[in-house]
Amino acid sequence: MSELASPEVRNINAEQVLAHLPMRAAVDALKQALLQGYDPALAHPRASAAVEHGEFLMMPSEFGDYAGIKILTLGPDNPRKGAPLIQGSYFLFDADTLSPLAVIDGPALTAIRTPAVSALGIEMLAAPDASRLVVFGTGPQAEYHVRAAAAVREISSVRIVGRSSNKTARLVETLISEGFNAKAGEADDVENADIIACCTSSQEPLFDGDKVQNGAVVVAMGSHSPDARETDDALARRAAFYVEDVDTALREAGDAVIAVQRHLLRREDLVGLSSLVLDGKRDPSRPALFKTVGMGWQDLVTAKALFENLPG
Incomplete structure (x- = not known):
């Protein structure tokens, strides 16, 4: 009796992710999935399991010809041990046979996927000439969000607001080296920000x-x-409020949960990302707030774009 040959499983490291998944391509892949009719409301919920020194986070999904799951570990004590806080991998499968296709560096994929989701919201909601960006935070996501915003709008200025002056200065220096007009900022800079x-x-x-x-x-x-x-009560009261998926937001997104609990807005005021992409309308008479928590379908869609863009 002959055995079926196992397909070659590609191992895709962080450098390959960053080289073969441009931010613009990730944004386009997310948008196209929604235009093709993917409904985030049907997405599998994330699951977690506590272990002695942290927890496992598991995010499965299926769409079109592919299925996949991201498995990350969160180790709260890792930084003092000299290990990354978050580690893990994305596992990509053929949807028909469930044969494994690739193992992808999880943090690197997330580093592109998360800001790409934000960038899709910016592309749909920001004015065409929006150019002044304020970023709160100094970590990798703050850095990649600058690049993500620049993938969908011409950014004329960047203000970085961080708790650590040293980390803020380092991020500003990095952004300047990439050609951005970047400076350290403060919270009140939101008064003049487009994004x-x-x-x-x-x-x-x-x-x-x-x-x-x-x-x-x-x-x-x-x-x-x-x-x-x-974000605060004042913004929730004023803003047109967008989320990836309403039910997911009301489970996981404090910005939405607290606003609804305080009667600043109603559940029906929340607009899902799919509706935003399909409708394409924005209200310039109000601020727009796009709150995300990350969903498994986004990892799958960006992993698919990466896998199909790999040479050879």
Whole structure:
């Protein structure tokens, strides 16, 4: 009896992810999936499992010819041990046979996927001439969100608002070396911003939402628990509020959960990303708030784009 030959499983490291998944391509892949009719409401929910020194996070998904799952580990004590806080891999499969196709560096894929989702929101919601960007945070997501915004708009200035002056200065230096007009900023810089990106681990609002100008876009991705938020009551009261998926947001997105609990908006006021992409309308008379928590379908769609773009 002959055995079926196993398909070659490609191992895709972080350098290959960054080389073969341009930000613009990731944004286009996400947008195209929604235009083709993918409904985020049908996405598998993320799962987690506690272990002695942290937890496993598991995000499965299926779309078209592919299925996949991202498995990450979160080790809160890792930084003092000299190990990364988040580690893991994305596993890509053929949807028909469930044969493995590729193992992809998980943090690198996430480093592109998360800001690409934000960039899709910016592309749909920001004015065509939006150019002034304020970013809260100094970590990798803050850095990649600058590049993501620049993939969909001509960015004329970047202000980085961080708690650590040293980390802020390092990120500013990196961005200047890439050609951005970047400087250290402060929270009140939101008054003059066209685009505001919240990329922090803060549990409390970062700025006064009354200072955000009408027509500006705020993307908030730093928190994904129902009791934490980066934006305040004032912004929730004023803004057109967009989320990846309404049910997911009301489970995991504190910015939305708290706003609904405080009767600042109703569940029906939340607009899903699919509706935004298919409808394409924005309201320049109000700020727009796009709150994301990350969903498995986004990893699958970007992993597919990466896999199909690999040479050979």
